[in-house]
Amino acid sequence: MMKRISMYVLALFLFIALVLSACGPAATPTPTSVPAVPTLPPAPTATNIPTPTVPANPNLILATTTSTQDSGLLDDLIPAFEAQSGFKVQTVAVGSGAALTLGQQGNADVLLVHSPAAEVTFMSNGYGSDRRLVMHNDFIVVGPANDPASVKTATSAVVAFQKIAASGTQFISRGDASGTNAKELALWKSANITPSGQAWYVESGTGMGATLTIASEKGAYTLSDRATFLANQSNLQVALLYEGDNALLNIYHVIVVNHDKWPSTNLDGAIAFANYVTSPAGQALIGSFGVDKYGQKLFIPDAGKTDASLGLP
Secondary structure, eight states, rough: OOOHHHHHHHHHHHHHHHHHHHOOOOOOOOOOOOOOOOOOOOOOTTTTTTOOOOOSOOOEEEEHHHHHTSHHHHHHHHHHHHHHEEEEEEEEEOHHHHHHHHHHHHHEEEEOOHHHHHHHHHHTTSSSSEEEEEEEEEEEEOOOOTOOOHHHHHHHHHHHHHHHHHHOOOOOEEOOOOOHHHHHHHHHHHTTTTOOTTTTEEEEOOOOOHHHHHHHHHHOEEEEEEEHHHHHGGGGOOOEEEOOOOEEEEEEEEEOOOOOTTTTTTTHHHHHHHHHHSSSSHHHHHTTTTTTHHSOOOSEEEETTOOOTTOOO
């Protein structure tokens, strides 16, 4: 009996062994796949930070008036334009007549001037391809504080000039074909006076700042743009004596020199400058210039206006 039981147990073990061998080893669980970590762009370094676009020809020649320089406007306007555009400006500050001549000769790329009649002639002769209104301020009559010609009582700018001539008090003219000089000569003409050759009439042949200094030293009268006078007033012994006549309006335009006539000019730079000084950013800078120091605007922005709205033909 015991022998039979042993045989049954042995047979059972053999059966279990056969079953296990048929099933094979236990399967190893497959690990769950982990999503790949996205690759991030490299952090900015000195070698991969984008640099501003540099114009193909970054050098730009601006011919402008001494008033924009002597007033200090260019000290704010030019750096702002250069930072925004990538152009580098070489400024030639002369009278408007000389600036227009530089443009006529193709020796400047863009002009910022204030001699409207001469500018119209410049454009009609094909020397400029684009002319835009930028800003204005006004001319004023300044002279010795004791006012020997009684200019303060004048009823108009023409009358002020007549009083100066009648008094024989010295008058300092720029005599440089500038916009200021052109305005002065127009006033003498309207007053029916020929000042040239008169003992009291002296031509300085210099810019506005220097002319004001001469008038101050000699106790003389002169015609000045308001901005240059205010910027130099602390160093002068002359006073503002007459202002406010519409005939004394001082209007500035930017002119792109005609690239078709002068192919060597920097057309892209000239257009960029014209665009900037007539843009909201440029006009805001012009309109705020001088307010913090003098309590008033030295220039009134005019981009988008018409010449007719300022009384020009």
